[in-house]
Amino acid sequence: xxxxxxxxxxxxxxxxxxxxxxxxxxxxxxxxxxxxxxxxxxxxxxxxxxxxxxxxxxxxxxxxxxxxxxxxxxxxxxxxxxxxxxxxxxxxxxxxxxxxxxxxxxxxxxxxxxxxxxxxxxxxxxxxxxxxxxxxxxxxxxxxxxxxxxxxxxxxxxxxxxxxxxxxxxxxxxxxxxxxxxxxxxxxxxx
Amino acid sequence: xxxxxxxxxxxxxxxxxxxxxxxxxxxxxxxxxxxxxxxxxxxxxxxxxxxxxxxxxxxxxxxxxxxxxxxxxxxxxxxxxxxxxxxxxxxxxxxxxxxxxxxxxxxxxxxxxxxxxxxxxxxxxxxxxxxxxxxxxxxxxxxxxxxxxxxxxxxxxxxxxxxxxxxxxxxxxxxxxxxxxxxxxxxxxxx
Numbered sequence: 001x002x003x004x005x006x007x008x009x010x011x012x013x014x015x016x017x018x019x020x021x022x023x024x025x026x027x028x029x030x031x032x033x034x035x036x037x038x039x040x041x042x043x044x045x046x047x048x049x050x051x052x053x054x055x056x057x058x059x060x061x062x063x064x065x066x067x068x069x070x071x072x073x074x075x076x077x078x079x080x081x082x083x084x085x086x087x088x089x090x091x092x093x094x095x096x097x098x099x100x101x102x103x104x105x106x107x108x109x110x111x112x113x114x115x116x117x118x119x120x121x122x123x124x125x126x127x128x129x130x131x132x133x134x135x136x137x138x139x140x141x142x143x144x145x146x147x148x149x150x151x152x153x154x155x156x157x158x159x160x161x162x163x164x165x166x167x168x169x170x171x172x173x174x175x176x177x178x179x180x181x182x183x184x185x186x187x188x189x190x191x
Numbered sequence: 192x193x194x195x196x197x198x199x200x201x202x203x204x205x206x207x208x209x210x211x212x213x214x215x216x217x218x219x220x221x222x223x224x225x226x227x228x229x230x231x232x233x234x235x236x237x238x239x240x241x242x243x244x245x246x247x248x249x250x251x252x253x254x255x256x257x258x259x260x261x262x263x264x265x266x267x268x269x270x271x272x273x274x275x276x277x278x279x280x281x282x283x284x285x286x287x288x289x290x291x292x293x294x295x296x297x298x299x300x301x302x303x304x305x306x307x308x309x310x311x312x313x314x315x316x317x318x319x320x321x322x323x324x325x326x327x328x329x330x331x332x333x334x335x336x337x338x339x340x341x342x343x344x345x346x347x348x349x350x351x352x353x354x355x356x357x358x359x360x361x362x363x364x365x366x367x368x369x370x371x372x373x374x375x376x377x378x379x380x381x382x
Binding site: 030031032059066075 | 214215216219220221222223224226227244249250253254257258260261264265266267268269271300301303304
């Protein structure tokens with residue numbers, strides 16, 4: 001998505017350790033017009049898949065998931081993150097490891113909101129090692145829902161998330177794919 | 192807002208302890224069409240106030256804040272919640288007490304995103320005792336930004352948040368105002 005790549009090139013900042021800082025338009029301050037276009041693009045890509053719900057993880061996934069779901073005309077669910085719970089009878093849960101924070105947290109979705117008639121589109125702001133997506137795929141499996149695909153705003157293609165998703169046989173659409181952040185420069189994957 | 196009141200009456204559940212559960216359309220699963228209407232209504236109410244940014248707190252405020260900001264044509268910022276930090280040089284922070292969880296957390300906004308030319312609209316999903324709003328008002332004061340007003344999706348009018356905001360002299364617009372949840376029934380404030 002050219003609009004998004006241009007925005008990343010112009011306003012993104014590369015920090016040491018392969019960190020791409022985009023908190024000025026994606027995950028702290030949000031460029032709402034851009035997010036609307038992001039949502040439209042996800043809707044265009046997945047419009048023929050029979051998506052019944054869009055699912056993401058709080059908090060940074062909510063804005064793009066909201067816009068994708070609005071343009072698809074379906075509800076959006078954001079999985080909650082929390083420390084491991086003892087009472088989980090009414091929840092689908094999965095454990096998600098954060099490489100950045102080096103801790104595991106549970107994510108959960110209330111069982112009332114997913115059933116075997118659902119076909120979900122998973123949306124997230126970033127794909128790096130694929131831990132959050134992996135947790136949502138685990139929840140989808142236990143809930144017995146179909147997965148139409150995964151939509152990512154920014155993919156770090158040099159990390160292993162894409163490989164994991166391809167191995168799982170799930171369709172992946174990333175609106176911007178970053179080949180490298182070496183020398184503090186953003187290099188996109190060539191089409 | 193009739194559409195919202197009807198939705199609360201139909202799909203909200205009252206739990207003991209004056210808890211209104213609306214996780215099926217507002218703060219876990221989100222009715223995206225309703226949220227679009229909520230955003231339009233906030234934009235209509237505040238369109239003449241010169242709002243430059245919409246500010247909320249993660250996570251449940253993000254969806255209504257996103258839609259309000261989109262319809263106002265401005266960026267949206269979601270303050271981050273976290274344990275108290277030691278390094279806060281680049282952040283505006285405030286402490287927010289949660290009556291539900293009985294803990295205090297800090298909320299923060301990066302200093303790059305607010306300056307004295309800004310006029311913000313504060314949006315949140317719920318207003319009860321006004322702790323989150325109070326934290327955002329504190330940040331606005333330290334950042335020296337004007338506050339155009341506060342937009343709330345559901346106000347529990349029997350708790351003290353409204354009084355606090357009125358005492359602060361800030362305009363408050365709540366799309367649904369709940370007078371009472373006694374006997375596990377939702378009673379709205381009469382116009």
